[in-house]
Amino acid sequence: LMQTPTAIDVLVIGAGQSGLAVGYYLRRVGLSFVLLDDQPQPGGAWQHGWDSLRLFSPADASSLPGWLMPRPPDNGFPARAAVIDYLTQYEARYALLVRRPVRVAGVRRLTAGFVVQTDAGTWQARAVVCATGSWSQPYIPPYPGRETFAGVQLHSARYQDATPFAGKRVLVVGGGNSGAQVLAEMSRVAKTTWVTEQEPRFLPDDVDGRVLFMQATQRYHAQVGAAPLPPPTLGDVVMVDSVREARRRGALGSVRPFARFTATGVVWQGGREEAVDAVIWCTGFRPALPFLAGLGVVLADGRVATAGTRATAAPGLWLVGYGSWTGFASATLIGVGRSARATVDEIKEFLAAPEA
Numbered sequence: 001l002m003q004t005p006t007a008i009d010v011l012v013i014g015a016g017q018s019g020l021a022v023g024y025y026l027r028r029v030g031l032s033f034v035l036l037d038d039q040p041q042p043g044g045a046w047q048h049g050w051d052s053l054r055l056f057s058p059a060d061a062s063s064l065p066g067w068l069m070p071r072p073p074d075n076g077f078p079a080r081a082a083v084i085d086y087l088t089q090y091e092a093r094y095a096l097l098v099r100r101p102v103r104v105a106g107v108r109r110l111t112a113g114f115v116v117q118t119d120a121g122t123w124q125a126r127a128v129v130c131a132t133g134s135w136s137q138p139y140i141p142p143y144p145g146r147e148t149f150a151g152v153q154l155h156s157a158r159y160q161d162a163t164p165f166a167g168k169r170v171l172v173v174g175g176g177n178s179g180a181q182v183l184a185e186m187s188r189v190a191k192t193t194w195v196t197e198q199e200p201r202f203l204p205d206d207v208d209g210r211v212l213f214m215q216a217t218q219r220y221h222a223q224v225g226a227a228p229l230p231p232p233t234l235g236d237v238v239m240v241d242s243v244r245e246a247r248r249r250g251a252l253g254s255v256r257p258f259a260r261f262t263a264t265g266v267v268w269q270g271g272r273e274e275a276v277d278a279v280i281w282c283t284g285f286r287p288a289l290p291f292l293a294g295l296g297v298v299l300a301d302g303r304v305a306t307a308g309t310r311a312t313a314a315p316g317l318w319l320v321g322y323g324s325w326t327g328f329a330s331a332t333l334i335g336v337g338r339s340a341r342a343t344v345d346e347i348k349e350f351l352a353a354p355e356a
């Protein structure tokens with residue numbers, strides 16, 4: 001891998017769906033750019049999902065700018081492999097230059113622009129876009145005694161399928177879509193307990209991921225003052241086939257969190273002890289931004305202060321695809337295009353200013 005002696009306009013860190021969407025618009029405005037990604041293959045976090053993972057929206061409601069995701073032959077929701085395929089072809093279709101595997105270790109400020117340090121040399125760029133997602137930073141909430149528990153602990157980031165847990169006593173922790181889907185297939189083979197902060201909120205059967213996008217879009221319009229605040233959301237958990245099937249078996253009951261771990265299990269609020277073989281943490285992720293530490297812009301919760309996608313404390317730095325704090329629905333295939341487009345508009349203006 002070569003070193004770039006002269007500065008390029010824009011360096012994009014991460015070439016998952018978010019990085020590719022940014023690349024699509026950078027190419028259209030004619031700025032010079034490179035994407036760096038630490039994985040050996042295209043597809044971003046979709047390479048690491050569990051075996052049965054499918055999108056919860058149809059293909060044409062799960063597309064990046066410019067090119068619709070092809071519909072699967074059965075017209076159902078695309079499987080994980082189909083998304084990887086789509087992202088692989090998208091990259092080639094728009095001739096997006098991705099260097100991989102290249103891991104970014106640090107970003108330093110220059111008088112104008114940035115130096116980006118990697119395990120394959122350094123790059124200089126006038127602007128930097130972070131699009132590193134969150135898959136590499138699984139989050140596990142603090143539970144007393146967790147380090148003393150001798151059983152298996154696995155975060156959903158590393159979960160593949162339920163077979164290793166057949167016949168075991170398993171806690172599935174977390175009330176979102178990951179928790180519901182892991183519970184659904186785990187409960188077919190294991191003795192499961194679903195642990196959630198609150199009663200999970202299931203969406204009606206006849207809506208899919210499109211409704212979540214619509215709700216996010218309404219919140220976005222309300223925030224920019226163009227519409228009244230929408231009514232509270234209908235729910236969080238999309239009733240995909242596996243989750244409906246689990247409901248038919250009566251497997252979707254949930255309990256509130258336990259108080260602490262023991263070596264062999266957990267102690268529930270109220271004192272009852274229970275033996276447990278494994279805990280699957282479906283408790284979410286944090287932004288993958290450790291390489292920004294040197295810029296002093298990362299807050300205690302792992303986020304960066306932003307206006308839209310622009311880092312307010314670091315001119316020339318943008319963050320795309322991390323969720324609602326970087327744009328409503330920006331962590332979805334269909335939602336990230338809007339953020340990517342606005343980001344590239346801002347970068348173009350920034351680089352045209354005389355001081356940039």
Ligand code: FAD
Nearest residue numbers: 014016017018037038044045055056104132133321332333
């Ligand atoms: P990523 O896909 O994580 O890509 C970031 C890339 O940057 C990765 O390749 C990563 O390895 C790389 N990287 C990280 N750090 C560095 C570094 N320091 N240097 C270089 N490279 C680095 N969305 C939908 O639209 N529809 C769905 O149905 C849907 N279902 C989902 C189901 C699950 C279980 C999950 C977890 C998410 C789902 N999402 C869905 C959400 C969303 O589409 C994904 O989270 C998406 O992968 C985010 O894309 P991204 O490009 O921002 O990040």
